[in-house]
Amino acid sequence: MDILFAQIQADLRSNDALRQSGALLQALQQSAAGKDISVIAKSAVEEIVAAPASAICKKLAFDLIRSTRLTSDLWETVCIGIRNDFDFPDPDVTAAAVSILAAIPSYRLGKLINDCNKEITNCFDSGSDNLRYSITETLGCILARDDMVILCENNVNLLDRISNWWRRIGQNMLDRSDSVSKVAFESVGRLFQEFDSKRMSRLAGDKLVDSENSLATRSNWVSLTVDFVWKKRNALMSRSLVLPIESFRVTIFPIVYAVKAIGSGSVEVFRKLSKASGNGVVGANMQELGNAEKVVGVLDVVTHLNPFLSSSLDPALIFEVGINMLYLADVPGGKPEWASASITAILTLWDRQEFSSARESIVRAVVTNLHLLDLHMQVSLFKRLLLMVRNLRAESDRMHALACICRTALCVDLFAKESVRRGQKPLAGTDIVSLFEEVRVKDDLNSITSKSLFREELVASLVESCFQLSLPLPEQKNTGTESRVIGALAYGTGYGALNWTEPSLEVVEVCKPCVKWDCEGRTYAIDCYLKLLVRLCHIYDTRGGVKRLKDGASQDQILNETRLQNLQRELVKELREVNTPRICARVIWAVAEHIDLEGLDPLLADDPEDPLNIIITNMHKVLFNVDASANTSNRLQDVQAVLLCAQRLGSRHPRAGLLLTKELEEFRNSTLADSVNKHQCRLILQRLKYVGNHQESKWAGVSETRGDYPFSHHKLTVQFYEAAAAQDRKLEGLVHKAIQELWRPDPSELTVLLTKGIASTSLKVPPTAATLSGSSDPCFVEAYHLTDSNDGRFTLHLKVLNLTELELSRVDIRVGVSGALFFMDGSPQAVRQLRNLGSQCCAV
Secondary structure, eight states: OHHHHHHHHHHHHSSOHHHHHHHHHHHHHHHHTTOOOHHHHHHHIIIIITSOOOHHHHHHHHHHHHTSOOOHHHHHHHHHHHHHHTTOSOHHHHHHHHHGGGGSOHHHHHHHHHHTHHHHHHHHTOSOHHHHHHHHHHHHHHHTSHHHHHHHHTOHHHHHHHHHHHHHHHHGGGOSSHHHHHHHHHHHHHHHHHHHHOOOOGGGOSOOOOOHHHHHHHHHHHHHHHHHHHHTHHHHHHHHHTSOGGGGGGGHHHHHHHHHHHHHSHHHHHHHHHOOGGGHHHHHHHHTOOHHHHHHHHHHHHHHHGGGTSSOSOHHHHHHHHHHHHHHHTSTTOOHHHHHHHHHHHHTTTTOGGGGGGHHHHHHHHHHTGGGSOHHHHHHHHHHHHHHHHTOOOHHHHHHHHHHHHHHHHHHHHHHHHHHHTTOOOOTTOSHHHHTOOHHHHHHHHOSSOOOHHHHHHHHHHHHHHHHHHSOOOOOSSOSTTHHHHHHHHHHGGGOTTTTHHHHHHHHHHTGGGGGOOOTTOOHHHHHHHHHHHHHHHHHTGGGOOOOGGGTOOHHHHHHHHHHHHHHHHHHHGGGGOOSHHHHHHHHHHHHTTOOSTTSOGGGTTOTTSHHHHHHHHHHHHHTOOOOOTTTOOHHHHHHHHHHHHHHHHHHOHHHHHHHHHHHHHHHTSTTOOHHHHHHHHHHHHHHHHHHHOTTSOOGGGSOOOOOOOOOOOOSSSOOSSHHHHHHHHHHHHHHHHHHHHHSOOOOHHHHHHHTSOOGGGSOOOOOOOOOSOOSSSEEEEEEEEEETTTTEEEEEEEEEEOSSSOOSOBOOOOOOOSOOOOTTOOHHHHHHHHTOOOOOBOO
């Protein structure tokens, strides 16, 4: 190896261009093989970079430099060589020297650019296409980088020079050379993209946070470039059309971004952020633009792009055109048909073999922009989109797409219902039931044993979207892609505060089969569903039966309450088909708490099909369930829930009280009841007896429902001994992230800076989680609790789990109380007992 390196160095020292280029190629091969070539790199810098050489040797030497690390003194030598090459007679040598600027370390780049300012500017005026291409490409990469923006913060001269170079790069979009024009479009697009996404360049080193000054600097460049593109848009569109067709794609984004910035008024935000006095004249001229001129400008670009949508060209080009036309469809004055044409074209790519790897991008593009379409188009796309989303591989993509679809379904339903109330003709297929009636989706929802996670994600997304719809709308200070959806929601929910319950009622009807699913122990989707059902039953007060016209109920309310009552009866009948005791206990809770007992037919009291008899039969099954497997049942929680249901159900109705008294006495005397259950049964039986003997004075403790659903799959430790619990947590995270992104978008840095802080109403505060106990050790405590507001009792069940192979004969458990304790009766005895808890010793 030493002999080979010595030979390479000898060839580099020769003045023969052929030998030098051969040596450099050999050195690059050694570098690619993982060899340390720092010795050769030093020779290359001294013999090629810092000395006169051919353009090919220069390029190969610069490639070699990029593939290794140089010391600071060698970088100094490289910079001297670059300065000398700027004055070299051969423009190809200068072009090679320009290309290495992107690899110069940040600490040395600022000085080099300052020293070579005049030479760099002269490159833009060179007669050589190759040199103009090289300077446009290299500066387009460097100047958008964060490290260059930061260098400009403390150097006004450098800032002025770079601003001038951005102007020259913009002008090069109209260069006579196709290659120069293309790379100038790419460079301007990169500037816009860096500004929009705040992504860091890989060459910029560690992640840097934009300061206010660096944001102002970049805003200045963007606003100047946007103004230039707007003024020259017709010439730029004409120039793009005479480029080779494979280069046309890079011209689309810069033109669309700039025209949208003017058309939507966001360029005014850029100007405010830029704090540049030089922008005043241009800004004043732009402010004189009328709305009509902006709309015409946007229309010109759409007309320019439209022919490429229907052509059978490169799929990537169709996708790029479609995405950018969707981007324009949301500009004030934009038309739904622009979005329709774009989405139709993008969807044709789904079955194109050469574009199959981008299916996630297709779905995301379509579902994110559904709100731009008219109702007819949205409805016609729904069933197809659901099947497309179902085929997505990545869970995060699937969840985001589902969140978009579910949100749009609710908006369509609200909007259509409000239109009917205002006297317009009803549009078929806009209700939730119709939107989700596709045969394969319906079969999946009704199948008990399907292993598809998609249906759980669908139910969870639909339900979480209903809850988001019930919250107050966020304050929208700036219009954006969310504007039309928020507008539709505001329009749709203007009828009344309970309007969100109408689509929600349809959701609980569509998703009803989920209670019968076998989800291999997962409960998240079913918990979501039952929580919404309980909330609706509480709002409509189903316990009191269907309201009447003479009580002040509207026709809509009567219809909705009747549907909800029927749904409850159907769920009661399906209790026998519920798959596990865990789900059975939860469905019993959701139904028993809110069912109208007074409305049951007394003639059916002895009929096994009577709803009350069915509920009590299933409560019996849970109480006397002997399957203690952790994967199918959590007996402690199930029994606790059923006992609380028994107390509330039996207190409300004499027949329920009699039947449940018999059940509780049987359970209390069985071997399945532990000491806690026996005491609880005794207490409940006393209460049922009291209520039965005092029918005239209703016991206040059972008078009202609270709409609470106390179940959750949460564990108090990071370890999950059940795979299903871990899967539930993952599913919950995906659902919440997707829904929150969609309904409560984070404010951009621009908005925060402009408004100097964001209103608290714009963001939903996430709920705080309070951990009772637990650790991540192999031996830990898991706790479940249920509270009974009527009883005033907080029951805590602790379970010690030992995941080690060691036999632990005795385990010390200490239960502590943190924070203030408040009791309704102010009992000091209760406080004292809790505070003096000592260490249910426990054998494992």
